[in-house]
Amino acid sequence: MKEKQKTNAGFTLIETLIYVTLFVVMIGGSLGAVYQIIQSTNAANAWIVVNNEANFLLRKINWALTGASAVSVPSPQDLQIYKTTPPPGGNPIVFDWNGGNLRMARGGGAPVILNSVNIAVASLSFQKIVETGRPDAIKTGFKINGQNFETLKYLRQ
DSSP: OOOOOOOOOSOOHHHHHHHHHHHHHHHHHHHHHHHHHHHHHHHHHHHHHHHHHHHHHHHHHHHHHTTEEEEEEEETTEEEEEESSOOTTOSOEEEEEETTEEEEEETTOOOEEOSOTTOOEEEEEEEEEOOTTSOOEEEEEEEETTEEEEEEEEOOO
8 A cells, every 4th residue: 555645845824924024024123224324324414514514614713813903893793803914805804694694704895605505503603802911812602503613712912
């Protein structure tokens, strides 16, 4: 008597469901990790852009204050800088804040926007600090994307 051999070809329904479930969990976890990486990269890039922009603005103000013979702060958002040897463009160099933009004008010319179109300066303040026995100083502060940036520049006599 010959016995029939039983062959098991394929998977059962339960095995298939288990494999599909494991595959979905692995793919879902991978997609979640990729999404988190992309989000953190975007946040890091935004932070870098804001800091680079703020550093540029602070350096531009520092440049203008270097070698100043006189400085006036007519209002907290305006700074006028006079130099004995006028830079190209003449005296005074004027910084002001208008509609989220930090602007600079030279020698009474039209103001030029210093920040890029992607960045809005939320506030700007200039403060002249006069202390006995020390040179005058200009404190500059502004806010970009909720981050405060400040600098203090002493004026040489």
